[in-house]
Amino acid sequence: MSAEASYYVPEQSKMPILMAAAMGLAAFGAGRWMITGDSLMCILGVVAIATMMYFWFTTVIDENLRGLPSAQLKRSYVWGISWFIFSEVMFFAGFFGALFYLRNIAMPWLGGDGVGVHNPELLWNGFEAEWPLLHTPDQALNGENAKFVGAHESLSYPGLSGLLHWLPLYNTVILLFSSYTVHLAHHALKHGDNRKKFNFWLGFTVVLGLIFLCLQVMEYREAYGHYGITLTSGIYGTTFFMLTGFHGFHVAMGTLMLAIQLLRSFKGQFTADDHFGFEMSSWYWHFVDVVWVMLFFFVYII
Amino acid sequence: MAHGPAKGVTRWLFTTNHKDIGTLYLWFSFAMFILGGFFAMVIRAELFEPGMQLVRPEFFNQMTTMHGLVMVFGAIMPSFVGLANWMIPMMIGAPDMALPRMNNLSFWILPPAFLMLASTLFMEAGAPNFGWTFYAPLSTTYAPETVNYFIFAVHIMGASSIMGSINIVATVLNMRAPGMTMMKMPLFVWTWLITAFLLIAVMPVLAGAVTMMLMDINFGTAFFEAAGGGDPVLFQHIFWFFGHPEVYIIILPAFGVISEIIPTFSRKPLFGYASMVYATSAIAFLSFIVWAHHMFLVGMPVSGELYFMYATMLIAVPTGVKVFNWVSTMFRGAISYETPMLFAIAFVILFTLGGFTGLMLAIAPSDIQYHDTYFVVAHFHYVMVAGAVFSMSAAVYYWLPKWTGRMYNEAMGKLHFWISFIGFNITFFPQHFLGLGGMPRRYADYALQFADWNMVSSIGAFIYGASQILFLYNVIATIVAGKKVSEPKTWDGANGLEWSLPTPPPYHTFTTPPDASVIEENSTVAH
Amino acid sequence: MLRKALRLFSLTFLALAGMHVHAAEQEVSSTTVLNMPTGVSTISHQIYDLHMLIFWVCVVIGIGVFGAMLWAMYFHRKSIGHEAENWHEHLGVELVWTIVPIFILVAMAWPATTTLIEIYDTSDAEIDIRVTGSQWKWQYEYMGEGVQFLSQLASSQDEIYNLDEKGEFYLQEVDNPLVIPVDTKVRFLLSATDVIHSFWVPDFAIKKDAIPGYITETWVEVTETGVYRGSCTELCGQGHAFMPVVFNVVEKDEYEFWLAEKIQEAEAIAALTEQTFTMEELMARGEEAYLTSCALCHQANGQGVPPAFPSLVGSAVVTGPIDAHLEVGVNGVPGTVMQAFGNLLNEVDLAAIMTYQRNAWGNDMGDIVQPIDVYNYKQGQ
Numbered sequence A: 001m002s003a004e005a006s007y008y009v010p011e012q013s014k015m016p017i018l019m020a021a022a023m024g025l026a027a028f029g030a031g032r033w034m035i036t037g038d039s040l041m042c043i044l045g046v047v048a049i050a051t052m053m054y055f056w057f058t059t060v061i062d063e064n065l066r067g068l069p070s071a072q073l074k075r076s077y078v079w080g081i082s083w084f085i086f087s088e089v090m091f092f093a094g095f096f097g098a099l100f101y102l103r104n105i106a107m108p109w110l111g112g113d114g115v116g117v118h119n120p121e122l123l124w125n126g127f128e129a130e131w132p133l134l135h136t137p138d139q140a141l142n143g144e145n146a147k148f149v150g151a152h153e154s155l156s157y158p159g160l161s162g163l164l165h166w167l168p169l170y171n172t173v174i175l176l177f178s179s180y181t182v183h184l185a186h187h188a189l190k191h192g193d194n195r196k197k198f199n200f201w202l203g204f205t206v207v208l209g210l211i212f213l214c215l216q217v218m219e220y221r222e223a224y225g226h227y228g229i230t231l232t233s234g235i236y237g238t239t240f241f242m243l244t245g246f247h248g249f250h251v252a253m254g255t256l257m258l259a260i261q262l263l264r265s266f267k268g269q270f271t272a273d274d275h276f277g278f279e280m281s282s283w284y285w286h287f288v289d290v291v292w293v294m295l296f297f298f299v300y301i302i
Numbered sequence B: 001m002a003h004g005p006a007k008g009v010t011r012w013l014f015t016t017n018h019k020d021i022g023t024l025y026l027w028f029s030f031a032m033f034i035l036g037g038f039f040a041m042v043i044r045a046e047l048f049e050p051g052m053q054l055v056r057p058e059f060f061n062q063m064t065t066m067h068g069l070v071m072v073f074g075a076i077m078p079s080f081v082g083l084a085n086w087m088i089p090m091m092i093g094a095p096d097m098a099l100p101r102m103n104n105l106s107f108w109i110l111p112p113a114f115l116m117l118a119s120t121l122f123m124e125a126g127a128p129n130f131g132w133t134f135y136a137p138l139s140t141t142y143a144p145e146t147v148n149y150f151i152f153a154v155h156i157m158g159a160s161s162i163m164g165s166i167n168i169v170a171t172v173l174n175m176r177a178p179g180m181t182m183m184k185m186p187l188f189v190w191t192w193l194i195t196a197f198l199l200i201a202v203m204p205v206l207a208g209a210v211t212m213m214l215m216d217i218n219f220g221t222a223f224f225e226a227a228g229g230g231d232p233v234l235f236q237h238i239f240w241f242f243g244h245p246e247v248y249i250i251i252l253p254a255f256g257v258i259s260e261i262i263p264t265f266s267r268k269p270l271f272g273y274a275s276m277v278y279a280t281s282a283i284a285f286l287s288f289i290v291w292a293h294h295m296f297l298v299g300m301p302v303s304g305e306l307y308f309m310y311a312t313m314l315i316a317v318p319t320g321v322k323v324f325n326w327v328s329t330m331f332r333g334a335i336s337y338e339t340p341m342l343f344a345i346a347f348v349i350l351f352t353l354g355g356f357t358g359l360m361l362a363i364a365p366s367d368i369q370y371h372d373t374y375f376v377v378a379h380f381h382y383v384m385v386a387g388a389v390f391s392m393s394a395a396v397y398y399w400l401p402k403w404t405g406r407m408y409n410e411a412m413g414k415l416h417f418w419i420s421f422i423g424f425n426i427t428f429f430p431q432h433f434l435g436l437g438g439m440p441r442r443y444a445d446y447a448l449q450f451a452d453w454n455m456v457s458s459i460g461a462f463i464y465g466a467s468q469i470l471f472l473y474n475v476i477a478t479i480v481a482g483k484k485v486s487e488p489k490t491w492d493g494a495n496g497l498e499w500s501l502p503t504p505p506p507y508h509t510f511t512t513p514p515d516a517s518v519i520e521e522n523s524t525v526a527h
Numbered sequence C: 001m002l003r004k005a006l007r008l009f010s011l012t013f014l015a016l017a018g019m020h021v022h023a024a025e026q027e028v029s030s031t032t033v034l035n036m037p038t039g040v041s042t043i044s045h046q047i048y049d050l051h052m053l054i055f056w057v058c059v060v061i062g063i064g065v066f067g068a069m070l071w072a073m074y075f076h077r078k079s080i081g082h083e084a085e086n087w088h089e090h091l092g093v094e095l096v097w098t099i100v101p102i103f104i105l106v107a108m109a110w111p112a113t114t115t116l117i118e119i120y121d122t123s124d125a126e127i128d129i130r131v132t133g134s135q136w137k138w139q140y141e142y143m144g145e146g147v148q149f150l151s152q153l154a155s156s157q158d159e160i161y162n163l164d165e166k167g168e169f170y171l172q173e174v175d176n177p178l179v180i181p182v183d184t185k186v187r188f189l190l191s192a193t194d195v196i197h198s199f200w201v202p203d204f205a206i207k208k209d210a211i212p213g214y215i216t217e218t219w220v221e222v223t224e225t226g227v228y229r230g231s232c233t234e235l236c237g238q239g240h241a242f243m244p245v246v247f248n249v250v251e252k253d254e255y256e257f258w259l260a261e262k263i264q265e266a267e268a269i270a271a272l273t274e275q276t277f278t279m280e281e282l283m284a285r286g287e288e289a290y291l292t293s294c295a296l297c298h299q300a301n302g303q304g305v306p307p308a309f310p311s312l313v314g315s316a317v318v319t320g321p322i323d324a325h326l327e328v329g330v331n332g333v334p335g336t337v338m339q340a341f342g343n344l345l346n347e348v349d350l351a352a353i354m355t356y357q358r359n360a361w362g363n364d365m366g367d368i369v370q371p372i373d374v375y376n377y378k379q380g381q
């Protein structure tokens, strides 16, 4: 009861309004960037957002160290993060939905299925549906002059023989493993408060995250250079880059979050029963991992 | 913690207080309502007679688009978030919202977003002109360059809604006073809980949709371009996967408000509390699986059409339960007709009419004739204006005395109601005829046989618009010079924890949770 | 004004009382619109009946619900001393009003399903017409006949901007209506070149989106001859209200006659393409074609409405090399509303327009574009 009574309602704070200003700046700057090509304002806005996030999180951590939040407030944080992750799930669901629709409904339709039986005949000059889409309708119609030029080759499952040279497989192993290592870190902290082990496994996870990112950069270079998979190579390139791209961005964020938790751990901020920041970061990490498994399955394998 | 508000403007800029933030949301949404209403007045003035009189067709499209966007995202949604901020902590016995600083942030990113959106009106390329549903490729390849501002504005609005909703969910799930079990919560809290869930689920999908647009426009991707293997119809699927739940996001909190007001003025407990909760959940669930009823004419296979038709029709069942419950609540009560009750009754009648036309639209073969005509426009203004806006007016009259400690002028309130009610019906009832008679929507100009009804509709719109001036005046007059009231219960039939607080409530309330007996005594839920 | 309004409201009341005010014969020129037209196609009657069925179901439910409500509002007022009772639950009635509506819905869904399935049956059409929407005109192609033409708004800009009296069919008239025979199943294959349009004729009860890059289809079998007017119903930019659809439904032999004529015209054009024209001929033809096809945006005086529509007077493209000019005319400017006219206009008209643009309004280039040039340009790509 008394714990409930002392729910910590912070006094006035300048952070939100500054954050709002930063977000406004970034958004307006981004619009301007797209139109005029001038990115300065957007970059300033993003830097301002990052700065405000730094202050905001520092404040919250500081409050926590001072013992202000009650158990109830911490539950609020947990709810907050959980629902935030849910919103992220829905964001990805939108893109996966798009992939599904394009592959299984739009593509056959363009190729002449269903009501649109006349599509290849009247509009796209004999276009044939295939996935991964390497020869776009645009190419079928306009040949050399096409704006959307398909890739030479896809990054899909190359068969058993090519397995060892197949980057996505390595990435999958790495990411799955990292989910396990972050779990080991959590375990070490929670059961026995073993800080050394915690730091080790957490550090290990961060390194895995970095390796993943490096591999992905390599993959992108290869995709652009060798395979001809680009943002403009039609729907295959589009979905490939958008899905893996947003995922990669989330990995980067997750790695950053975990790295920060590592720094905090060096500062001795976690205890066996109070390590909220780490726990939430690890949840986020697991989420990112699950998304990858889906990606691996839907983008690369089938 | 125990002291009152800060002085000056910093009170509003830096506040973490749910009542302050609620007030900010309410005023902001009212400003947006006036802005969106102003756009509507331009539309109605241009449509007063056939021929182009005031604006160019291009500008007309901008008005239609901005009207829809500003009303939906700027007026209605924030107004209910404001109401949630004010009322939910007081209704469940919480000291404040769960995450007060984020609460402030989720409000303060709205003004920049709408400023950005509105500023496109003054840019050379003009404001967004592709309708509030922004179908590709009109909104991508063929859009004015300002579409980029529009896209980022939508991102920010989405962020605001998601943060606001997370806050509400956390508050309801975690901040209830001991003894305030889920099934004792006032219905307004329930409807908002479910609304918040819907928002968290679909706003990210909208963000995804505009992100795809952004990529198609600026980076050469092919989501919505058949030449690259994409499909313009994909856009519609994604948009309506957001868009249909969105319309229930708009109406569910309104249901909540009405479920508070009708029992109060009928002096009888809400009929079928539990079934109200289940019905609301059922509506929320169904709202996810009916989206393509907006797309009956894009050439889906017949099996798809049939599925979406059946699923959509089902929504009439839980919604009907709610309507029947309201009527039963009134039945054999002791009804009195203060302004909030007048609005609530008008809500029930007019919303039901709008629901009926919705059901007609759901019948796929008939929708061939209704689709994209003024029949649809009439449908959604019945549910959104006579639904959401009327319930918002009702809510303001209902809780204004509690918020300000001053009573509004009843006569003026009634006058506002009657002018609104009549003006509204003159505006939108004839639009059914226009639609059935063959007038498509989003038309800057129309054939001669539609002239009469359009003129009637425009006159109605001016009447309805004028009544909103009365509303504004009444609210301000109440705040500035209304008769002081101090008894906790403004309305003798009212129940709910908010009425156990002093009037006006102190800056911080329930810093210690209310007693279980207080909760029991003031419960809106009959036992 | 007020009297007019009152009259309209009394009509409204009549409509609610079930009187269907039927528009005179086939032309929808009556000034009072109230209800959906019963229409003149095999499907339109079914849809109309379905519409009235749901309407009446809703009216009956409405009377029940609002009746109970008004009853309570009147007899259970506090001001007449009615005391509130306290009941607030009753499983029985709650079940009833959950289950009964389900049956009502099934009763509505049944005829809707059969109608819908019939609407989807596009097989066995005798005539296929390809309909292509562009900003802001329709192109019609009688498939397999080699006949195709553009159909555009015939009401003048002056009528729109109130400089001229509006005609009877203001905004519902076109230069070239579609002609189809009565009692024949006609299928439409729809698509669009730029944005989504939608093809609607209320009296036929057909409406379908025309989507760029995809083909959608619908069909009609009209049972009465006459002129029927419809519209584009998907927001497609500033000319959205200005791209009507007009059908002329005629007897079968009349249709055959019309079609034969059209085929001949097409052949004549093909022959003309090989001819060489004089400047005067091209200028005359060009002016006419320019006014119908281009003036909507670039204006009759060629000055356009900058910045939206550039002026062609002294324009670098128009007064530059012929090839560059042809490129814009034939292929348009991708991503803008300046569309590719190569497929929309025939070689003769295109050549005439080019010549006209190059020599009108003081452009005075003095050169001539012949149909064969256009033809060669198209082939060369």
Ligand code: HEA
Pocket: B133, B247, B248, B250, B251, B293, B294, B312, B313, B315, B316, B317, B319, B320, B321, B323, B351, B352, B353, B354, B355, B356, B357, B358, B359, B361, B362, B363, B367, B370, B371, B372, B376, B379, B380, B383, B384, B387, B388, C058, C061, C065, C101, C102, C104, C105
């Ligand atoms: C608050 C917003 C709101 C609400 C609550 C609703 C409620 C409903 N809407 Fe509406 N709708 C919109 C906002 C809303 N709508 C908007 C904005 C658009 C247009 C978007 C655009 O294109 O711009 C739209 C468009 C729209 C369409 C697409 C039309 C078209 O473009 O062709 C359809 C089609 O099915 C539809 C159906 C319904 C149905 C079945 C309901 C149901 O929920 C209604 C249920 C209620 C009742 C049925 C009445 C009460 C019930 C009883 C008394 C019980 C007994 C009744 C029976 C058994 C009949 N709506």
Ligand code: HEA
Pocket: B033, B034, B035, B036, B037, B038, B040, B041, B043, B044, B064, B065, B067, B068, B069, B071, B072, B076, B130, B131, B132, B133, B377, B381, B384, B385, B388, B389, B427, B441, B442, B443, B444, B461, B462, B463, B464, B465, B466, B468, B469
């Ligand atoms: C909740 C949302 C909401 C609300 C409240 C309204 C309110 C109104 N709407 Fe709306 N409307 C939409 C949502 C909403 N609308 C949407 C989503 C669309 C579709 C857009 C699209 O097609 O993309 C639409 C489209 C739409 C159209 C069709 C446009 C077209 O197809 O081209 C019309 C036409 O009559 C219209 C009219 C009105 C009117 C007269 C009001 C009135 O209720 C407004 C009254 C309010 C005021 C007038 C402001 C307050 C008063 C003053 C500022 C005082 C000054 C007053 C005077 C000068 C008289 N609306």
Ligand code: CUA
Pocket: C133, C134, C136, C196, C197, C198, C232, C233, C234, C235, C236, C237, C239, C240, C241, C243
């Ligand atoms: Cu074409 Cu609207």
Ligand SMILES: [Cu+2]
Pocket: B243, B244, B247, B291, B293, B294
């Ligand atoms: Cu819907």
